[in-house]
Amino acid sequence: xxxxxxxxxxxxxxxxxxxxxxxxxxxxxxxxxxxxxxxxxxxxxxxxxxxxxxxxxxxxxxxxxxxxxxxxxxxxxxxxxxxxxxxxxxxxxxxxxxxxxxxxxxxxxxxxxxxxxxxxxxxxxxxxxxxxxxxxxxxxxxxxxxxxxxxxxxxxxxxxxxxxxxxxxxxxxxxxxxxxxxxxxxxxxxxxxxxxxxxxxxxxxxxxxxxxxxxxxxxxxxxxxxxxxxxxxxxxxxxxxxxxxxxxxxxxxxxxxxxxxxxxxxxxxxxxxxxxxxxxxxxxxxxxxxxxxxxxxxxxxxxxxxxxxxxxxxxxxxxxxxxxxxxxxxxxxxxxxxxxxxxxxxxxxxxxxxxxxxxxxxxxxxxxxxxxxxxxxxxxxxxxxxxxxxxxxxxxxxxxxxxxxxxxxxxxxxxxxxxxxxxxxxxxxxxxxxxxxx
Numbered sequence: 001x002x003x004x005x006x007x008x009x010x011x012x013x014x015x016x017x018x019x020x021x022x023x024x025x026x027x028x029x030x031x032x033x034x035x036x037x038x039x040x041x042x043x044x045x046x047x048x049x050x051x052x053x054x055x056x057x058x059x060x061x062x063x064x065x066x067x068x069x070x071x072x073x074x075x076x077x078x079x080x081x082x083x084x085x086x087x088x089x090x091x092x093x094x095x096x097x098x099x100x101x102x103x104x105x106x107x108x109x110x111x112x113x114x115x116x117x118x119x120x121x122x123x124x125x126x127x128x129x130x131x132x133x134x135x136x137x138x139x140x141x142x143x144x145x146x147x148x149x150x151x152x153x154x155x156x157x158x159x160x161x162x163x164x165x166x167x168x169x170x171x172x173x174x175x176x177x178x179x180x181x182x183x184x185x186x187x188x189x190x191x192x193x194x195x196x197x198x199x200x201x202x203x204x205x206x207x208x209x210x211x212x213x214x215x216x217x218x219x220x221x222x223x224x225x226x227x228x229x230x231x232x233x234x235x236x237x238x239x240x241x242x243x244x245x246x247x248x249x250x251x252x253x254x255x256x257x258x259x260x261x262x263x264x265x266x267x268x269x270x271x272x273x274x275x276x277x278x279x280x281x282x283x284x285x286x287x288x289x290x291x292x293x294x295x296x297x298x299x300x301x302x303x304x305x306x307x308x309x310x311x312x313x314x315x316x317x318x319x320x321x322x323x324x325x326x327x328x329x330x331x332x333x334x335x336x337x338x339x340x341x342x343x344x345x346x347x348x349x350x351x352x353x354x355x356x357x358x359x360x361x362x363x364x365x366x367x368x369x370x371x372x373x374x375x376x377x378x379x380x381x382x383x384x385x386x387x388x389x390x391x392x393x394x395x396x397x398x399x400x401x402x403x404x405x406x407x408x409x410x411x412x413x414x415x416x417x418x419x420x421x422x423x424x425x426x427x428x429x430x431x432x433x434x435x436x437x438x
Contacts, residue, residue: 004307006288006303006304006307007307007311009288010281010284010288010307010308010311012156013151013154013156013283013284013287013288014280014281014283014284014311015280016156016157016159016160017151017156017159017160017279017280017283017284018276018277018279018280019160020147020156020159020160020163021276021279021280022276030167030170030171030174031046031050031174031188031192032046034174034175034178034179034188035178035185035188038178038184038185041121041122041125042125042184042185044118044122044125044126045122045123045124045125045126045128045129045185046125046126046129046185046188048113048116048118048122048123048126049113049126049127049129049130049133052112052113052130053130053133055243056101056105056137057137057140057141057144058239058243059236059239059240059243060097060141060144060236061144061235061239062232062233062235062236062238062239063090063093063094063097063141063144063145063148063232064144064145064147064148064151065148065232065235065286065369066090066148066228066231066232066235066374067086067087067090067091067145067148067149067152067228068148068149068151068152068283068286068287068290068369068370069152069286069287069289069290069369069370069371069372070086070087070090070152070228070231070290070372071083071084071086071087071148071149071151071152071153071290072151072152072153072154072286072287072288072289072290072291072294072370073290073291073293073294073372074086074294075152075153075154075291075294076290076291076292076293076294076295076297077294077295077296078295080153080214081214081215081216082216083152083153083214084149084153084207084210084211084214084216085211085216085217085221086149086228087145087146087148087149087150087152087153087207088149088207088211088216088217088218088220089220089221089225089227089228090145090148090149090228091142091145091146091149091207092220092225093145093225093228093229093232094138094141094142094144094145094146095138095141095142096225097141098137098138098139098140098141098142099138101134101137101138101141102134102135102137102138104134105130105131105133105134105137106131106134106135109127109130109131109134110123110127112130113126113127113130125185128185128186128189129185129186129188129189132186132189132190132193133189133192133193135193136192136193136196136197138200139193139196139197139199139200140196140200142200142203142204143162143196143199143200143203146200146203146204146206146207147159147203149207149210150203150206150207150210151283151286151287152287152290153210154287154291158206159203162199162202162203162206163199165198165199165202166195166196166198166199166202167195169194169195169198170191170192170195172191173190173191173192173194173195174187174188174191174192176191177190177191178191231372231374232374233374234374234375234377234378235369235374235377235378237378237381237382238374238377238378238381241378241381241382241384241385242381244385245384245385245388245408245412246268248385248388248389248392249264249392249404249408249412250264250268252392252393252395252396252404253265253401253404255396256396256399256400256401256404259337259339259340259343259401260343260400260401260404262337262340263340263343263344263347263401264347264401264404264405266331266334266340266344267344267347267348267351267401267405269334270323270330270348270351271351274319274323274355274358275358275362277315277319278312278315278316278358278359278362278363279362281308281311281312281315281359281362281363281366282312282362282363282365282366282369283366284308284366285304285305285308285363285366285367285369285370286366286369286370287370288304288308288370289301289304289305289366289367289370289371290370290371290372292304293370293371293372293430298430301371301430305364305367305424308363308366308367309360309363309364311363312359312360312362312363313356313359313360314359315359316355316356316357316358316359316360317355317356317359319352319355319359320351320352320353320354320355320356321352323348323351323352323355324348324349324352327345327348327349327352328345330348331344331345331348343400343401343402346402347401347402347405350402350405350406350409350410351405351409353409353410354409354410354413357409357410357413357414357417358409358413360417360421361413361416361417361420364417364420364421364423364424365377365416365420367424368420368423368424368429371429371430373423373429376423376429380416380419380420380423381416383419384412384415384416384419387415388407388411388412388415391407391411391412392404392407392408394407395407
């Protein structure tokens with residue numbers, strides 16, 4: 001693979017994005033590490049509350065994914081003012097959605113925790129953490145949208161700096177509130193909320209500066225917010241189909257017994273880590289494809305897509321080789337259970353084989369998001385999920401976590417590769433109404 005000038009542009013966007021993506025989960029890691037020293041009950045409560053929060057925020061990632069390509073397309077067309085205005089409207093939408101979630105979170109936190117059927121003391125800790133953390137949801141979603149705006153403006157360094165500052169502040173606040181003030185798990189939630197609002201303020205300052213420089217208004221526009229909600233709705237449906245596939249896979253693993261479920265959990269953790277690399281390339285694709293479409297450069301769009309696919313597959317090959325080499329030792333980082341380790345080794349080897357295919361899928365997903373082709377991604381995601389569920393049922397009948405992982409890594413990912421590959425072979429995605437090349 002010869003080095004192309006576009007490869008440098010891809011890396012200049014992807015590497016800071018990768019660092020920011022890795023930094024974000026460190027919020028939860030810091031919370032877990034500190035709360036873990038309070039005992040098993042607060043730690044279990046944190047686990048329940050985190051699942052609820054991560055599910056909500058994960059579904060709302062469209063606030064970034066819809067904003068980035070919209071801003072990039074307008075920037076590519078030469079209208080920086082409209083680009084910033086589109087990002088500002090997305091940020092207002094994020095605040096509105098976050099405020100609604102705040103109310104829902106405070107009111108329904110006890111009901112959400114009760115659904116897990118945990119012990120009363122664990123439930124009380126989870127409700128306490130979730131009720132406080134809900135106050136950070138508007139800030140968290142604003143950060144997503146503002147990050148999408150800056151990425152669309154091809155600025156991936158500012159989000160990295162702000163996330164790093166936020167992570168550092170989160171660690172300091174948590175240590176002071178948990179151990180210094182003796183607030184326990186409540187202190188962890190308060191520290192994280194303060195850090196989230198601090199990040200939101202830093203992003204707001206940067207957005208305000210960009211808006212002033214571009215001559216864009218800061219007040220919300222009804223048409224712009226409505227458009228952001230409409231385009232984001234398809235991406236929300238797309239994300240829901242992906243989450244459903246993951247939940248169905250975990251449910252299937254639960255039918256295989258404790259060993260099978262434990263092995264799958266380790267495999268999913270490893271897969272989530274390598275997904276950060278592939279996600280950073282996908283986000284670079286959102287920016288570059290959106291910009292090229294806005295500039296009405298179909299030849300460049302095709303060239304960018306080709307280089308992105310090569311980078312995604314090559315990254316997958318390198319990661320796959322690394323996983324294969326360390327597979328005999330990797331499992332021991334997570335568990336010492338010999339039965340789990342025996343089940344995990346072949347799963348990791350299959351993962352190593354399938355990562356290049358995942359690289360292909362992640363990149364094309366970013367390409368189509370950049371093209372504003374959310375409707376196709378949503379509908380194909382639903383059809384892919386429908387085709388995957390019978391395969392998943394077959395893997396449960398085979399009664400082994402290896403069959404389950406083959407079904408997920410080669411079956412589900414393969415179905416997604418087919419759906420995305422078919423789409424980009426044609427030209428319809430280049431001319432999505434109002435968003436593609438005209």
